[in-house]
Amino acid sequence: MRLADADGVVHQLQFRSLLFGDQLSLETLELASREEDCVGFRFQLLGDPKPDPFELLENLVRKVKRALTVRHLVEHAGNLEVAGTTVCGRIEWDSGQDSGESGRLPCVLIDGRRVDWTEFGAMLMAFEGWQFRIELVDPRHGAYMPLNDIIAPEPTVCDSVTKKPRRSPRPTVRSDDLLRAQ
Numbered sequence: 001m002r003l004a005d006a007d008g009v010v011h012q013l014q015f016r017s018l019l020f021g022d023q024l025s026l027e028t029l030e031l032a033s034r035e036e037d038c039v040g041f042r043f044q045l046l047g048d049p050k051p052d053p054f055e056l057l058e059n060l061v062r063k064v065k066r067a068l069t070v071r072h073l074v075e076h077a078g079n080l081e082v083a084g085t086t087v088c089g090r091i092e093w094d095s096g097q098d099s100g101e102s103g104r105l106p107c108v109l110i111d112g113r114r115v116d117w118t119e120f121g122a123m124l125m126a127f128e129g130w131q132f133r134i135e136l137v138d139p140r141h142g143a144y145m146p147l148n149d150i151i152a153p154e155p156t157v158c159d160s161v162t163k164k165p166r167r168s169p170r171p172t173v174r175s176d177d178l179l180r181a182q
Contacts, residue, residue, distance in 0.1 A: 001028075001061070005068040011041060011112065013064065015057070024049035025140075026060050030112055041112040042090060043067065046140045072110050073123075080115065082123050089115075090139075 001013045011030050018025040023046050030040025043064050047056040074083045089110035094117065105117040115123075124132075 003065060003068055005111070006071050011068070013041070015060075017053070019049065020046075022049075023047065024053055024056060026053075026056050028060060028064055039109060039112065039114045041067070042109075042139070044139045073113065073115075080113075080119070080123060081126060085127075 001015070002010050003013060004010050013028045013030055015026065015028050018027070025044060025046050027042065027044045029042050032040045041064070043060060045056055045060045045063065047059075049056075070088075071083050072087045072089065073080050075081075087110060089108045091106045091108055092114075094105055094107035107114055107116045108120050109115070110120075
């Protein structure tokens with residue numbers, strides 16, 4: 001299946017099903033090259049296979065489409081930045097990064113894009129002094145959607161004195177509004 005994201009980029013997705021006793025796991029994975037085997041979107045739903053497995057597939061496709069409409073990262077002046085105040089993604093093994101004696105560092109996949117731990121830390125420095133909450137979510141339930149609040153990317157405006165770009169107040173978009181819009 002091919003689906004476009006919020007930026008119009010088309011993602012090639014494949015589906016697979018696994019039967020775990022009385023539960024059916026449906027997964028969709030973005031196809032990637034061998035060099036980028038962990039890069040891409042991945043979604044999963046777990047349900048009862050008896051009533052109608054196609055209903056579970058329909059729910060998974062709906063989940064993927066909703067997740068592809070949200071951007072958690074934006075590119076600004078050639079650098080990636082957090083688009084709002086919420087970031088959803090996936091933690092993966094980073095085969096190219098080793099932190100020596102203290103163990104390995106992960107990479108994260110945000111918006112289907114691989115971000116190494118150091119780069120992610122640099123993105124978070126824009127929020128220095130802020131508090132944060134980390135919530136780890138089982139892939140079956142999904143961190144992408146639904147979220148209580150989804151923060152839309154903020155517009156950039158120019159400061160009236162310095163004429164330099166600055167961030168303007170960001171409007172809040174609730175996930176319920178996104179569901180009604182579809």
